[in-house]
Amino acid sequence: DGLVKCEKWIGGESGDDRQAVESKSEWWLKRLIGRTKKVTVDWPFPFNENKLFVLTLSAGLEGYHFNVDGRHVASFPYRTGFTLEDATGLTVKGNIDVHSIFAASLPSTHPSISPQQHLEFSARWRAPPLPEFGVELFIGILSAGNHFAERMAVRKSWMQHSLIKSSEVVARFFVALHHKIEINSELKKEAEFFGDIVIVPYMDNYDLVVLKTVAICEYGVHTVAAGNIMKGDDDTFVRVDAVINE
Incomplete structure (x- = not known):
């Protein structure tokens, strides 16, 4: 969908951990995308304990996209043969308290199967x-x-x-x-x-x-x-x- 496939954040890591994350990111980018330059992101890690955030999940042409507080942070490609009508629910796991859920612009049918x-x-x-x-x-x-x-x-x-x-x-x-x-x-x-x-x-x-x-x-x-x-x-x-x- 024209967006960055992998993201990383500053803060919340030690120097050694940060270097390891950057090395893995660089390796995957070279392996999957063929890029030679690292993707740099200069905003803090979006999740902090006892801090509210807004997570937006959207369905693109190639996969799901996640935005946190208006910034694109991650994406996941659809599995082979997947259509949006196959999705029957959304589950949020982990140490997260969901205060509210808002659904908008949900398609009634995917373009390919209409x-x-x-x-x-x-x-x-x-x-x-x-x-x-x-x-x-x-x-x-x-x-x-x-x-x-x-x-x-x-x-x-x-x-x-x-x-x-x-x-x-x-x-x-x-x-x-x-x-x-x-x-x-x-x-x-x-x-x-x-x-x-x-x-x-x-x-x-x-x-x-x-x-x-x-x-x-x-x-x-x-x-x-x-x-x-x-x-x-x-x-x-x-x-x-x-x-x-x-």
Whole structure:
């Protein structure tokens, strides 16, 4: 979400402890982010005994963010396959007395799993039929069942390229089944209308990405008879003409 992933504070530590914390922070930053400069924060550690503070928990695009007294202090990425609707409660543990809780701007649905808001059932966005003969390039796009908004964005952007509209290049989404029945129901409607989705017959899991890749290759060889096969994701913009030229 464009915010610092790790934070540290001054005060409340001995010199040796502070050096150890800085060494660990520096190591993780180099390991995970690739930064060479340390992230410096010059405000005191925000938690003190018998001192009130305001903690704000917000849900971003990539994960949860924590702000204390208006300052961003930490963030945690969502686990793979997580949607906001999966969160059913919040638990506060430790030696903390909660004086009051205020909830605001809670989303009713996550953008990705709100097909009524993001799917445009217009013939303009339908995929052209498969050609009778082979194609030069087949693009298989990995997508999650609840990524309605992402698929619609792809349909409106690079899938409108003239090479795809003329069926010289064919692109299809490869989607596994979702654990929620209502998501699968909406996915089936989407697949039937747009004609650009291949539903693979197993429950979605990141560990099955290899099986999805094999499914893309099998479809590209046996169904499309493509000269070349490319794998992509639903958050990737493909420059079709540049790929063909290469």
